[in-house]
Amino acid sequence: MSVSPPPRPAQEDPAFHGLTPDEYQRVVEILGRAPNVTEMGIFGVMWSEHCSYKTSKIHLKKLPTQSERVLVGPGENAGIIDIGGGWAIAFKIESHNHPSFIEPFQGAATGVGGILRDIFTMGARPIAVLDALRFGPLTAKEAGSETVAARNRRIVQGVVSGIAHYGNCFGVPTVGGECMFDASYSGNPLVNVFALGVFQHDEIFFGKATGVGNPVIYVGAKTGRDGIKGAAMASEVFKEDSKSKRPNVQVGDPFMEKLLLEACLEAMKTGAIVGIQDMGAAGLTCSTCEMGSRAGTGIEIELMKVPQRETGMTPYEMMLSESQERMLLVAEKGREQEVFDVFTKWGLDASTIGEVTGDGKLRVRHNGEVVAEIPNRELADEAPQYKRPYDVAAHRSAPLDAPALAAPPESFNAALTTLMSSADLCSKRWIWQQYDYQVRTNTLAGPGADAAVVRIKETGTSVAMAVDGNGRWCMLDPREGAKHMVAECCRNLATVGAQPVAATNNLNFANPERPEIMRQLVEAVEGMGEACAFFETPITGGNVSLYNETHDEDDPAVSVPIFPTPVLGIVGVMTTTEPVGIAFRAAGRSLVLVGGLGSTDAQRFGSSQYARQVLGAVWGLPPALDMDYEKRVHEAVREIVTSGLSESAHDLSDGGLAAALAESSFGAGVGAEVALSSDMRDDFVLFHEGPSRVLVSTTSPEAVQAIAARLHVQATLIGSTVASQLTLRHNGRLLADVKVEELRGDWESALPNLLSN
Amino acid sequence: MKVGVVVFPGSNCDHDAWYAITANCGHQAEFIWHASQSLNNLDAIWLPGGFSYGDYLRCGAIAKFSPVLKSVRQFAQEGGLVIGVCNGFQILTESGLLPGALVRNRGLKFICRDEALVTATAESPFTATLEKGSVLHMPIAHGEGCYVADERTLDELEAEDRVVFRYANNPNGSLRDIAGILNKERNVLGMMPHPERAMDPLMGSTGGLGIVRSMAAAIEAGAILS
Numbered sequence: 001m002s003v004s005p006p007p008r009p010a011q012e013d014p015a016f017h018g019l020t021p022d023e024y025q026r027v028v029e030i031l032g033r034a035p036n037v038t039e040m041g042i043f044g045v046m047w048s049e050h051c052s053y054k055t056s057k058i059h060l061k062k063l064p065t066q067s068e069r070v071l072v073g074p075g076e077n078a079g080i081i082d083i084g085g086g087w088a089i090a091f092k093i094e095s096h097n098h099p100s101f102i103e104p105f106q107g108a109a110t111g112v113g114g115i116l117r118d119i120f121t122m123g124a125r126p127i128a129v130l131d132a133l134r135f136g137p138l139t140a141k142e143a144g145s146e147t148v149a150a151r152n153r154r155i156v157q158g159v160v161s162g163i164a165h166y167g168n169c170f171g172v173p174t175v176g177g178e179c180m181f182d183a184s185y186s187g188n189p190l191v192n193v194f195a196l197g198v199f200q201h202d203e204i205f206f207g208k209a210t211g212v213g214n215p216v217i218y219v220g221a222k223t224g225r226d227g228i229k230g231a232a233m234a235s236e237v238f239k240e241d242s243k244s245k246r247p248n249v250q251v252g253d254p255f256m257e258k259l260l261l262e263a264c265l266e267a268m269k270t271g272a273i274v275g276i277q278d279m280g281a282a283g284l285t286c287s288t289c290e291m292g293s294r295a296g297t298g299i300e301i302e303l304m305k306v307p308q309r310e311t312g313m314t315p316y317e318m319m320l321s322e323s324q325e326r327m328l329l330v331a332e333k334g335r336e337q338e339v340f341d342v343f344t345k346w347g348l349d350a351s352t353i354g355e356v357t358g359d360g361k362l363r364v365r366h367n368g369e370v371v372a373e374i375p376n377r378e379l380a381d382e383a384p385q386y387k388r389p390y391d392v393a394a395h396r397s398a399p400l401d402a403p404a405l406a407a408p409p410e411s412f413n414a415a416l417t418t419l420m421s422s423a424d425l426c427s428k429r430w431i432w433q434q435y436d437y438q439v440r441t442n443t444l445a446g447p448g449a450d451a452a453v454v455r456i457k458e459t460g461t462s463v464a465m466a467v468d469g470n471g472r473w474c475m476l477d478p479r480e481g482a483k484h485m486v487a488e489c490c491r492n493l494a495t496v497g498a499q500p501v502a503a504t505n506n507l508n509f510a511n512p513e514r515p516e517i518m519r520q521l522v523e524a525v526e527g528m529g530e531a532c533a534f535f536e537t538p539i540t541g542g543n544v545s546l547y548n549e550t551h552d553e554d555d556p557a558v559s560v561p562i563f564p565t566p567v568l569g570i571v572g573v574m575t576t577t578e579p580v581g582i583a584f585r586a587a588g589r590s591l592v593l594v595g596g597l598g599s600t601d602a603q604r605f606g607s608s609q610y611a612r613q614v615l616g617a618v619w620g621l622p623p624a625l626d627m628d629y630e631k632r633v634h635e636a637v638r639e640i641v642t643s644g645l646s647e648s649a650h651d652l653s654d655g656g657l658a659a660a661l662a663e664s665s666f667g668a669g670v671g672a673e674v675a676l677s678s679d680m681r682d683d684f685v686l687f688h689e690g691p692s693r694v695l696v697s698t699t700s701p702e703a704v705q706a707i708a709a710r711l712h713v714q715a716t717l718i719g720s721t722v723a724s725q726l727t728l729r730h731n732g733r734l735l736a737d738v739k740v741e742e743l744r745g746d747w748e749s750a751l752p753n754l755l756s757n
Numbered sequence: 758m759k760v761g762v763v764v765f766p767g768s769n770c771d772h773d774a775w776y777a778i779t780a781n782c783g784h785q786a787e788f789i790w791h792a793s794q795s796l797n798n799l800d801a802i803w804l805p806g807g808f809s810y811g812d813y814l815r816c817g818a819i820a821k822f823s824p825v826l827k828s829v830r831q832f833a834q835e836g837g838l839v840i841g842v843c844n845g846f847q848i849l850t851e852s853g854l855l856p857g858a859l860v861r862n863r864g865l866k867f868i869c870r871d872e873a874l875v876t877a878t879a880e881s882p883f884t885a886t887l888e889k890g891s892v893l894h895m896p897i898a899h900g901e902g903c904y905v906a907d908e909r910t911l912d913e914l915e916a917e918d919r920v921v922f923r924y925a926n927n928p929n930g931s932l933r934d935i936a937g938i939l940n941k942e943r944n945v946l947g948m949m950p951h952p953e954r955a956m957d958p959l960m961g962s963t964g965g966l967g968i969v970r971s972m973a974a975a976i977e978a979g980a981i982l983s
């Protein structure tokens with residue numbers, strides 16, 4: 001009789017922790033010995049794509065990160081920008097894509113919670129949230145099957161409720177965002193949350209564990225088994241068994257977070273706190289080694305002192321738990337009590353779990369026994385970096401050449417209705433009405449505006465913000481698509497009269513180990529870098545979310561990648577005043593298209609929403625972009641708006657001129673009578689999405705045109721506002737004639753109808 | 758006028774109320790911590806919106822046991838002006854200072870939007886400077902704002918002219934379109950809409966100013982408390 005050896009426990013396999021054989025070898029070299037299971041777990045999460053940026057790091061270096069206003073750039077929990085008068089803003093965007101697919105409500109809720117902690121861990125009080133969402137189609141026809149469509153609808157409902165639940169209770173207004181749909185997001189929705197906070201220069205805190213001998217204090221919620229290895233999960237392609245990873249999704253408690261916010265800001269005021277960092281991805285592991293690494297110190301902790309809400313947790317589980325609403329702080333030795341007093345007042349746990357040491361190592365004890373001992377710097381900052389190959393063309397899922405186009409129809413009334421009631425263009429009121437967008441009474445321009453504007457009561461300045469991404473265009477040309485994204489964000493800010501000053505990015509891509517996907521990433525980052533440098537909006541931080549692809553449910557050999565979807569969150573400043581909105585206010589105003597009618601051709605028209613929603617096909621390339629002209633358009637619009645010359649301003653984007661006219665009509669029910677003349681086809685002139693164009697309504701068209709002329713920008717008088725009817729003519733022919741009220745009805749009811757199927 | 762703005766753990770409209778009372782209306786305000794029982798030298802109490810104690814169990818259900826509520830109850834019994842907005846209204850019904858209850862919105866979703874309110878009575882210290890029938894615009898922002906009570910209570914509220922505001926376009930299913938009510942003695946007001954968000958022209962509406970003006974006038978006239 002032969003006895004086979006017992007099977008090796010899965011946890012002893014480096015692959016279980018996401019470590020490749022080469023990475024495992026590197027771990028052995030760093031430690032000078034073989035790692036134990038806890039150490040492998042720690043290396044596994046810290047060296048995961050999510051935490052280490054090992055694929056994107058060499059390319060992220062191409063992004064501009066500095067300007068006179070940048071107080072803190074990438075590498076901290078959030079970027080910080082000077083806004084004058086001794087005040088500053090901290091902001092960042094972050095994704096919670098994978099968890100939101102597995103458990104939409106909690107996935108999205110904890111996404112909001114995570115980014116809010118990133119802001120207040122720096123000392124800033126969060127004053128605004130925006131979100132960029134991508135979902136699969138809501139109808140069986142577009143989704144491929146009713147099963148998939150129904151799941152997509154459930155994900156939308158869950159994600160929106162989750163964001164509302166967390167943000168509303170925490171008391172931060174969700175003031176804007178965007179939401180688009182495509183089949184490539186069916187198995188991989190994107191939930192990117194941007195948050196911004198405000199504080200004074202002398203209130204800034206960093207995640208640094210300085211001062212050997214200083215106590216390391218754990219505050220906030222107790223540690224449980226939830227979210228273990230969440231960061232590692234976010235670094236894998238989804239497979240059929242992904243839903244079994246539901247336990248990897250964290251559970252959020254916004255009330256706890258609200259208490260944590262107030263307690264942290266109050267404790268910071270005591271002067272007893274030396275450094276502070278939230279426990280987000282990779283929890284206790286990440287916060288300890290990053291704080292130590294930034295300060296060049298070591299940290300020693302005793303796990304038995306960590307507040308726990310379950311019994312029998314192993315060191316591995318405690319170090320990798322992603323339980324929410326926890327922070328780690330380092331206090332000045334001898335002043336612990338001042339910190340404890342504040343947390344006691346707010347009813348929160350606070351416990352000294354260790355101290356700062358001089359040996360540069362993360363030493364974890366459990367009941368006195370050392371269960372992990374790893375050099376902080378190697379763990380936090382020296383993850384292997386990969387130069388993944390990308391010497392192929394970028395992946396694209398649409399043809400380059402234009403199909404033979406049928407002649408444009410006689411009337412565009414039906415096409416306009418189809419377009420305005422499509423999921424991408426329709427009113428998103430169903431979403432944003434569930435968000436408290438006014439709490440804190442600072443929201444001067446909220447959801448539905450081109451840019452959100454939030455005032456800072458103490459300074460007389462306001463912050464304008466927009467988030468934008470265009471996955472379809474990036475799929476057609478990642479470099480140009482990314483440039484367009486930056487241009488549109490800056491254009492959004494110009495329409496409210498704000499000067500863009502900085503940006504944060506979220507890079508959502510599929511599996512970078514596929515060269516055709518890696519190529520998308522590289523091209524998009526380079527395009528974004530070029531445009532951000534040109535528009536003088538340094539990137540002060542952000543997030544990378546890779547492996548956003550899912551194996552086909554019917555055929556596991558087929559993997560569906562998302563559209564390459566970089567998302568930009570942009571921030572601008574302006575003097576506090578009532579911002580100009582997108583809505584026409586009264587009949588009898590002149591309509592001026594600043595930037596001119598633009599141009600397109602059959603190939604570039606294939607990237608438009610009209611091609612997609614009305615013609616049912618996508619092809620070709622994004623519109624041509626002249627960044628120099630674009631910038632002059634921004635300057636012109638900013639001057640027009642801030643000098644009070646326009647009653648409304650709205651940038652042209654999805655759906656082109658016709659959609660912009662319709663959207664500006666909806667606000668007050670004031671219509672427009674427009675007569676265009678050009679050598680373009682009728683459908684091209686109405687719906688092409690050429691950039692660098694802003695629609696303004698004004699009582700002083702000559703003054704508007706004079707400003708444009710001075711900046712060498714076209715400003716075409718295209719018609720005037722009228723009561724209640726939208727009438728569009730081209731070269732003398734009537735193309736569309738619709739009642740604003742009827743079109744608005746279709747536009748408003750589209751999303752609730754799509755979701756109620 | 759000096760208004761005490763109560764701060765519960767989870768209150769998030771406390772600063773908004775404070776700012777509206779001081780910066781927009783020119784009165785004094787101070788924060789009252791939930792563990793405090795001292796309401797000295799105050800002319801009125803403002804229970805702000807938010808999620809007191811996380812709204813665990815039910816909205817306002819835990820707040821009614823807080824130390825400060827004992828004092829608020831006494832303050833009200835002695836004739837002091839108490840206004841509860843949103844979560845503050847929920848706390849007032851939970852603690853029995855006002856009848857009825859606030860349950861989940863018809864449609865089961867949180868709603869944030871501007872609403873038109875019809876002033877249903879000017880016979881109160883909160884609306885005395887307003888015209889009966891006048892329309893005020895101010896935002897709502899709640900998930901549990903559907904006012905319910907039994908028929909007898911509703912009849913009584915109407916018979917005693919204790920309905921202060923009604924929705925012009927009922928957003929949440931509230932019975933008889935009720936947006937705000939008074940206690941029998943008319944010195945305690947609960948309302949779901951947010952007047953503190955409608956006191957600054959920059960915020961798009963000043964429909965809330967009349968409420969604070971009325972309160973200040975009532976206190977000035979010495980009609981309230983000693």
